[in-house]
Amino acid sequence: MWALTPLESVGPLQFGMSMDQAAAxxxxxxxxxxxxxxxxxxxxVGIQLGVSREEPAVHEYFDGSGQLFCVAIDAVRGPQVTMDGAELVGGDPxxxxxxxxxxxxSMGGVSYGPRGNPGMNGLGLVLRVQDTPTGLVTRPVLVGRDWADRCADDxxxxxPECEWVGHVWPHPFLAPGVHVWPSAGQEPAWAGRWTPPF
Structure with a gap:
């Protein structure tokens, strides 16, 4: 079980670490x-960690200067992340x-991105969802202090863009049939020159 210290660390990973420090x-x-x-x-750069490619547990993201700025935890295989007793991984959205x-x-209030994902800049936290055999559950995406401004805005x-691809937050205001982004038949701006890694 990992503890979230908002804007500073998640478990043993401290935002601002180098790739070598994160590996250690x-x-x-x-x-x-x-x-x-x-x-x-x-x-x-994204780094996927886990038992096998089919069983990722943690995704780390490093900016151009090589600093860890974002961490996403797999909803099924990732370590549980807690904050004030709340379990953020694999929970009910x-x-x-x-x-x-x-x-x-005082933590800044909840904000929503264009695809409906709730987050809090004051925590450096965005809640995403991940499809599992039991339905959609939460996949927390966390950023450090220097990267928290408008963190819920995709x-x-x-x-990173790759963290927004996939299932969208379940809300009644979504257009009927919209469950994933990009939706079937939609051509995002990066189509043909970049493919999401998962």
Whole structure:
């Protein structure tokens, strides 16, 4: 079980670490592969860790200067991440969305990105969903202090493009039939020159 210290660390990973420091912090979770996490910024490197490519547990993202700025935890195989007793990994989306709203206003309030994902800049936290055999459950995406501004905004925030691809947050205001992004038949701006790594 990993504790979240908002904007500073998640478990043994501290935002701002180098790739070597992050690898040393997680000696029990092997690196599976490295990939380009952003279509427009090739210097943003993603590192997938876990037992096998089919069983990733953690995704780390490093900016152009080689600093760890974002961590995403797999909803099924990742370590549980807690904050003030709340379990953020593999949880019920509606319950965790309500938990966000129950947090003190001093943390900055909940904001939503264009695809409906709730987050809090003051925590450096965005809740995404991941499809599992039991349905959609939460996949937390976390950023450090220097990258937290507008973190829930999938157009202007720092979270890499590859983390936004896939199932969208379940909300009644979504157009009927819209469950994933990009939707079937949609041509995103990066089509033909970049492919999401997972």
């Amino acid at each position: 912090a997680l000696p029990e979770i092997p690196e599976l592969r490295r990939f380009q996490a952003e279509p427009w910024f090739p210097e943003v 509606a319950r965790l969305e309500e938990w966000l709203f129950d947090l003190p206003d 157009w202007e925030g720092a979270i």
